[in-house]
Amino acid sequence: MPSNLQGTMEDGPYKYIREGNGKVSRIIRIGTRKSQLARIQTDSVADRLRKLYPDVHLEVVAMSTTGDKILDTALSKIGEKSLFTKELEYALEKNEVDLVVHSLKDLPTVLPLGFTIGAVLEREIPYDAVVLHPKNAGKSLDTLPDRSVVGTSSLRRAAQLKKRFPQLEFKDIRGNLNTRLKKLDETDNFSAIILAAAGLNRMGWDNRIGQILDPKDCMYAVGQGALAVEVRAKDKDILEMVSVLHHSETVLRCIAERAFLRHLEGGCSVPVAVHTEVTDSQLYLTGAVYSLDGSQSLKETMQTSVIPGDQVERGVDNEAQRVGVTASNLPGSPQDAAERLGVDLAQLLLNKGAKEILTVARQLNEAC
Helix, strand or coil: CCCCEEEEEEECCEEEEEECCCCEEEEEEEEEECCHHHHHHHHHHHHHHHHHCCCCEEEEEEECCHHHHCCCCCHHHHCCCCCCCHHHHHHHHCCCCCEEEEEHHHCCCCCCCCEEEEEECCCCCCCEEEEECHHHCCCCCCCCCCCCEEECCCHHHHHHHHHHCCCCEEECCCCCHHHHHHHHHHCCCCCEEEEEHHHHHHHCCHHHEEEECCCCCCCECCCCCCEEEEEECCCHHHHHHHHCCCCHHHHHHHHHHHHHHHHHCCCCCCCEEEEEEEECCEEEEEEEEECCCCCCEEEEEEEEECCCCCCCCCCCCCCCEECCEECCCCCHHHHHHHHHHHHHHHHHHHHCCHHHHHHHHHHHHHHC
């Protein structure tokens, strides 16, 4: 503890620190997973908050989650929607932490009562990346030998890539980024693995990226590449503090994606993929559902205007949660438009038979 700090004290669920000048400041505790990538992501958020609020004292509290502990079973078979968030949310509920940093793609589209996403940070590249075994350096999925084994923990990736690259085999691989790279490099079980490019970039391992997968080959997961800060909805001071981290374009894209997934009633146990972009105040959302082997799919694109309404935005509730996101410091009408876009696109796919494809995919996955 720095010499000018005279100690800590508690008042109910909150912790405070008394400085040498007698000033008392609340300690803000940030929850995170223990993995190296999670710590890097959380530290980046903490650094931004320290620069914005130099008088606030921040502590990082790391813990393991269900998804970190179960490493011998495919994520899609565990049947738990909050694999990487449940323990962190429990600590948030018990006032053991004041905010939690997540990869947004890990957060279910329906949050536990009393919680909200208080910040969605600017999105890293959301695409998937191919990491090659050293012996395959310089190759791509197109040029790998037939029957090469590619590792992925995602039904979404496997479904799209099985159809696009039928000459390859796709097998499950679990573990954090460090573990999966070790499995790739130190054995001959995999010719390549598929990982999120954002995680590799944040770890400083972009030199391992052998190929970035274009959305035409593999669309990404809902929220992929974005960081989210989850808080207690009633903790208005914390909510206001983190709201300055919102990135408006990322918020709109991710609200549309999350609304699409929630209306489909999808999750990690079914292959659902998206692609979004904002161009000239138009938000474009492409969404797709797949059978497990990729042989069946439905894919459509819709767009909407995300230009804010009049200055008072009549009839718009800026305090409202939109698929779990509270962004009261951003115009509300574009957020509503983004949410409607996701719902409308999901309904279009459902009208075309998406429910049947997803139901069969879920049943086959559970039976495997």
